Amino acid sequence: MVRGMVLTANLPQLQNLIKRDSDAYREEFLQQWAHYNSLREIFHINPDDKGQKFRELLTFIAQVSPCYPNDTRDFPQHLSALLLDHFTLLSPDLRLSIVQNLVMLRNKDVLSSIDLLKTLFPLLARARAAPLRALIRSTILSDLKTANAKTKNVRLNKAVQAMLFAMLERSMDSQVVGDKGKAKADAGPDGNSGGEALWAVLLTKELWKTGVWNDNKSVAIVALGCMHPNVKVQSASMHFFLGESDDKDDDESGDEGPDIKKLQHQRVIKKKTRSGDRKLDRAVKASKKKRKDKANATTANFPALQLINDPQTFGEKLYDKLQRHDKLYSLDHKILHMQLLSRVMGAHKLCVLGFYTYIVRYLTYHQLSVTLILVSLAQSVHDLTPPDALQPVLRKLAHEFVHPGVGPEVIAAGINAIREVCRRQPWAMEEDLLADLVAYRKSRDKGVLTASRGLLALYREVNPDLLKRRERGKDASMGVGAEKRALPYGHAPKATERIEGLELLEEHLKQLRAEEGSGAEDEDEEGDWKDWDVEDDSSSSDESSAGWIDVESDGEDIMVTDSEDEGEKPPPPPKEDKPEPGPSTLMTTKILTPADYAKIAELRAQDPSSTTTSAAASKKRKKGPLVASNDDDGFVSESEILGPRKKAKADYEERMASIAKGREGRERFGSLKGKKNKDTPSSSTNREKARNKPVMMILSSGAVKGKKKASLRDKQRKLRAHIDRAKKAYH
Template sequence: MSSHGGGVPSAAESLPPSSGRSSEKLSLPSLQSKMKCDPEGYESELLLLRSQFQSSLELFREQAKMSFTSVSGFGFDSTVAKDLSDRVMILSHVTPFYPQHLADFPKQLADLLSDAARSLPSGLRCDLTRSLILLLNRKVIDIGETLSLFMELQTLGDKVLKKLAFDHVVHSIKRMNQKHKNEAKNRALQNVMFRDLNQEDEARAKIALVTLCELHRRKVWFDDRTANAICRASLHPAPRIMIAALSFLLDYEKIENDEDSDDSSSDDESASPQVVLNKHTIYKASHQGTTASKKKKKLKLQRAMRSLKKQQRRSSEKGTNSQYSPLNHLIDPQGFAESLLSRLQTCNERFEVKMMMLKLIARTAGLHRLILLKFYPFVQKYIQPHQRDVINLIAAVVQACHDMVPPDAVEPLFKQIVNQFVHDRSRPEAITVGLNAVREICMRMPLVTSEFSSSVKISVFNDLCLIEIYHATPMRAGLASMIGQPFDEKLMNEDLLQDLALYKKSHEKAVSVAARSLITLFREVCPSLLVKKDRGRPVDPTARPKAYGEVDVATDVIGAELLLENSSKKRKFSDFNDQLMAGDTSLRALKKMAGTTTVNSLPESTDGILSNEDFQRIKELKAKKEAERAMAQHGLSTSAGFKVRNSDELSTKRVDAATLEAHVRKKMSKDERLAMVKEGREDRGKYQARAAVKQKKTGGLSNKQKEHKKKMPLAAKRNKVTRTRIEKKKKNARAGKQFRGRKAWK
């Protein structure tokens, strides 16, 4: 057998057979196949391959020490590298069949990669990595023993090797958790990742972060530890690690618009939500009006049904992770937000990075309803119409507002938005953004600092807002004067709201729509702040805004009032007739009937206990009310009012900056309308008059012409002649009695 470079046989040559067999020569792939079929019969070949591997490995290490010079220049001999790669590959394939003879082979392979990975040629390095992956897939070695090695291989700068090692780590951990999760093993692997993530080596930390993000995105490591590690990476001292973590956290959630989507897949679901629509509305959309109006009403009805199904599906998915974010798993959200805010105030990063940090702080504050009193004054100085990316900035401000923030902390920022954006000299786009921002903030914030200014005091110590309630005693009044002054200001007062409501008369449609949406909100929240003509007919004329710290506590079954309203309507006439019958016999009964008031209580027959039928009825009434509101939103009804979401729904949903902008379709010009009309006529033929089409008709007679040529029966002919004679006599009789008079002209 010939040898190359120190007596190592070439990979191209075949190995000689062992003694006792025929003298055929086998190539390495054929030998590998036969060794798998008959492991005991090919032990001598295995020993020969192992000795060749040891020789190639020793020769390779000697060349590395001596800086061997090849024909192509300085480096390793390609022939030796190829022989070593072939021997490693065949031994890795047959290792499961010879566990005793090749017990040290995986360790030798891992040691070679860990010690000399940077000095190895790229091709040999990739082949050794593939051989090690093959041993891992055959479960010869465990992923826990080689995870650090594969993380190190990704930092060498070899793109092929980096992708190979990264895919192997992700797929191995995913396959390990496919059937059941071994928490102890996962925790050990996570500790390796977390240790790399906290290192100062930027390349190693970046690889660990990317791996953790990929495993979390694929819901393999979908736990609190991984989510917290990713969130904490946004505080990493290396800017690249921080930016990568910020990008992952901000882009994880997909923004869901409240507008109706044309996704037809939601309509074809097997478990479709229950939709209750008014029969009269459906009849009007199909039978009343012209063809064009019926078509418009049908489209509106379809949009209303899609919107209603989407809302019902969201309400049914509240328990799932439809609005999931890694920020939900933060162990200390207050400390995390404060640390990120302090870094934002002192960092010198570019504007885009600062915006990402600001968005993440606002999202964390809104999601966990944190109190960050330093955040709002910091953002206030950037609220200017000419500020770069100001709409996203205002969206972050809206996201950070919730019912736990004191209104006096947001009031300067609120006034800054109104003064800078909503005035007569501002552009319509800026006015629209300002009005929409005012509406969103008023929807999320308590509008009144305290219902009674003498009973609620607010004090601030180290960014912690302390709310204390006092009674009117001299001692407590003195304590209040030491702690802080009482506040009786409102976030939105009557004069400001009426000034903003006047923009409903603007000629710009976007501005008028934004102003009307603000009026619609205050019709539900606090109608008393509006002028009489803007109040309309609110559902609750005595509604008032919540004071800071006020919470609605449910004292009855949710939705029981709908059951009461429905039952009271049914019993209205019967109860009135019964009272009248009692009033006929007694004057006292009539006086009692005149002074009775309606009491909101459940029927006496139920004794306050609802049955399954009552709960089903409540569900149907809720669906009917939602349907009325959806139809009113799309212009099909005027009976339903505006629904104000609660604080939990508003804090969970992410604020999209696009909702603050103007989205009004501009009026098309005449040329644009003609172009649209011509686009719709492309499939039509050239217009021709109906008479011209009839003249060009070819073929036989029409049915009407054929009826004229039918032969009538004899009785029908006689009847027709008689009828014609009688009509002629009557005509002549009338003609003789008529006075024609003298002609008025010659």
Template sequence: PSCGVHTPEFLKMELPTECGGRAASTPQSLPLLQNSLKRDPPAYFGEFQLQFERLRGLLAVMEQQPQRPVKDLRQLLMFLAHTSPCYSPKVSETPLKTREKKDMTQNDRSGDSPGAFLPLSTSFAFDEDVEKKGVEDRHYSAELAASIQRILTQLSSSLHPQTRQSLLLSLLLLRRKQQLSCLDLLRVSVQLLQANDKSCRQTLFSFVTRDVSKLCLADRMQQSFARLSPELFAMLARPACPLAARLALCCLIQVYRQQRHSGGLSIHQNSKNFKKIVNAAAACTLAGDTKLATSAALFLLGELQSASSHIANVEDNESDDEEDAAVEAEAKRLTRSQEGVSKKTASAKKKLKRAKAKLQRQVARKQQRAEQQQLLGGVVASASIIDLLFDPQGLAEKLFGRVKGQSDRFSSRLIFLNLLSRLIGHHKLLLFNFYPFIQKYLQPHQRLVSSLLAILATAVHELVPPQELLPIVKHIADVFINETRGEEVITVGINA
């Protein structure tokens, strides 16, 4: 009989005997509790507190043996990440002084309306005295995020992969629900990227890059970039963690790309920020990490899409190897299918012929894209980017010293040579040692010799003395244009 006391529907379900009389402790019942809690948060606040305390116990057990997976931890983390925002205010991304002015203005207009905001950073640990505070003073999402950040920062390398992935996904969910600041997420990412966990690195790269670019696009880089740029530039200056530097450069490239794409007033307002991004990328071209340096060089060449996709691949050459393996596997499959068919009908032959032709077109398109990327793509975008360099002559000299070191692969050196020639031609630089150096690569059998000739032509301008170019012109005439060469080689030499 009804006594006027509200009984939640969640407590009316049959309780399993092994639950100890409380269904909320079973993973199967958490989705039901989550659904009911979102509909009526005040009625289920007691159940939420029980699950919150239960998580604290599981995390304490996990910290004692971090290398072992904890049962039901993933379900409980996701449940609390979904439901804790019902009892917590959102994290404001605006600075504290600006936020106080807005709150005072709103209070003057609307009376005594409390402005419940958290500071920009939510990094504080669980406190023993938190339980003594009133419910209205507790920020459960901030406590949950702080606990996850502390564990991921201190135990990132020793955690079990499943535990690490569960903690990361719940933290990203809190960020998506605006219960964690982007600055705190960047700081945690530096520690997580040092762990040997490929899936976590890929998840962080995709989420953090999208989050930073979205945040900067919302206010046209006026306030968000000023708060995030010190942390991003600090990540670029950490040679001990190249993955963190790659993540920072990927974020900067995406921010620049989106702001440039929006155009208009955004470009005029962010000229100083664009200069910071371009010169930070220029410094990265001299980094010891080859992937970081080549991605920065592609960015300066105007290949924004290629630069972001190149650096977003966490493993070196992973995407190229996967594509080559897929093409090879498809070719073997077609060969086996042709050998296994005993009765070759006309339709089967046509189908096999079309499949082989499609595979050949895919391979040809891939090679064409690679050559176009390494040739002279993005000339217009490159001009607008390298105009923002503070010291193009110094960058060209240091970059030429790197290329002469022969420590990088030929494909990487080709990108650096392309950037070097673009700097020389656009800024009318004088780097006389560049022409004898590239002369030794100009041979008919050299791979991508047409690209090298185009790079040489880009580096020639009216301030270069003719006597500096005369030896290389004689070399091209002697090597490419003679009666022992084929028509294609002679044509290349004449066009050069």
């Protein structure tokens, strides 16, 4: 009895003893287990926080539960139900303690990973305390990283992705509020029921960034987030495809860094120490690096863009949402929509013609962030864009940006934007408009001159017939470089020669033959068309439209020829071209079924070499030809639109930095004159300074005037003294 009372009052001691010998202390554990069940029943009757004792009891049972698995098999479910059903009634300390105990049970393999994540995902949007939210987030990410460390855990990944899809879809039908004016100010912490959906997008982005997930399902989650009614969810999703960080939405991913101005002020008012100087230097370097990385983070996430399912529908939905809610969105958010839509259109060569009608209204030189709008316009154009849709856009650009009533920077930006559009679709330019733009090559401003010459050089290469004869240049006049000229609209440079991923299918079929024996492919040929046949939409019931009809020949052979003359012999069969070395043999030996194409897509998604090669090729920036090639990624930067500009006048910070740089290696005060070439450093004397003074400075001095007024005796005395000094110096 005494031992039980002592152990009841000291749970850490009992925990230590149970872990050493669980069978000997089973009775004491059952007493604590009964005490826990009674407290739990009381909690269900009267939901209220049970204080410190209840938290200690929960931690004790979680620690020793692996020693008594049969008795505590329902304990994890108890903790999950306590969190999910009574989350608002629990104190912050108790919530954090329960989550920590669940994580500990997962580490001890008492709780499965899926069961833990099913409990943690609903808590993300409900948790307000930063420590609890950070614990849940880190637990989810670390658990998925550990599960996919050695090999992909397909079962767990599918379950988690299904949870994330559900988190997004639960709030897809909510009302669009927007981020403009009063709606932006009145947005709550969750922002129109978007807290759960925002966490789904942020977690998917983090898992993609760390390389845990790289499949099309994770891209589909973020693509669904782009269509969410909540603007914060949209913004976080769009920044993922644009390859940029969204610090405003992702406040859990990192901080803004130290406040440099605050640290500099502290160095002024506090005691000067070397450690403080080093700390300030490190902070300044870190801040500069972060700004540089943010400035260079302009490369789109091309692997994710290529994995978008049905990009045409995705682009049309993006444009529909942009146009429908134009008055609800702020300008920054609309530009974000334009950037993503243009990237998708350029990457997949989509034709969303309404986008050009929409963007025309923003093509004015006084429009805020007009350079980003011009970048979006240029990126959306490709060789399959109809020239008729672009001609009104080019005329609007020329009318708004290229005329004498605006500054040279505006003219240069307009011509550069027109050049970037025409580089991708040269047939959008009109002859009279081109003549007006090329005439600016004689401008005195360097930016305008460079932009006009760039447009002239482009059309000398791709379509010199639009230029006047004297502007075509020698090469175009002589017919040199005709192979580089732009093809007519809709023409491809060469026919398709191979099917991407066909070699992967061939290797797959070879492995099947080796495993199942020869003939396995022929037996399953008919099954490959199963469930892929398309029913006839014709409403006619005629026998002629129902299919093929067998016709009997009455014993005579019927010869069918294409020749109009019955007496002519049928033409000989064409000679078979020998396959070039390299293409797969399946191109000439097998008719690919829809199931084969589906298998090719699956094999390409699983093959890391093809994904890496395509991603590397898409990220590579081509510098060679002026005209856009089929493999060009279509990326445009703001510097290409603005063109070369004069060096702007330095601001106060830059001038002070230049002054500080010039003072490096110098003493704080005083001149270095007379101190460089002397053994004993000293300054010059007053006599030396007087001897080297300019004449105009001493003409009005008292000494010069005194010489003119001196008597004859004074002059003789000075002359004698000079002669004596000269004699002494000579001897």
